[in-house]
Amino acid sequence: EVQLVESGGGLVQPGRSLRLSCAASGFTFDDYAMHWVRQAPGKGLEWVSGISWNSGSIGYADSVKGRFTISRDNAKNSLYLQMNSLRAEDTALYYCAKGTLYGSGSYYDYWGQGTLVTVSS
């Protein structure tokens, strides 16, 4: 059974940092790209960042570029998101999602339960 378990969320002051983790199990982690998707309270889904199976390809949403860093450790079946210079608008539930490729596209067939990040003074 595929499982994605996020951790590391919490209450943080503006300008501070936080590191999210996602522990994966039930599939061959290093065969798949992984992504972070967030959802602000009462709002829709927003893609944050993605990383290819070998970390060779990485992308970020413009809203987090230069502040967030995605990484993975295939030996530990883990995905990370280092979030620096946090802003109030980064407040959201952060989901880890497994990306499956088809042609030149991809879809998210498994999601974690999310970890809540609240940025407030």
Next chain:
Amino acid sequence: DIQMTQSPSSLSASVGDRVTITCRASQSISSYLNWYQQKPGKAPKLLIYAASSLQSGVPSRFSGSGSGTDFTLTISSLQPEDFATYYCQQSYSTITFGQGTRLEIK
């Protein structure tokens, strides 16, 4: 970035109804369009990928169609468990989601 616009934003319907949700892309995305269902307090669930392919385990009352810029998600006969919010998502370029369609019980 490619903008994804869903319509309607909300919809009231009854059990047994046939429902269609539309998603329009700001430029052609071929068939790189996926649909998700999200219930309150839960993670999104993949329903349809590649515009019309039904994800394993998803009931056949769900179907998707379209290519280029215009796509639809159809639920042929609404069941009580289908009342949720639905999102489209394109993966042709930098991933973007539609704003969501909330499907409510009439």
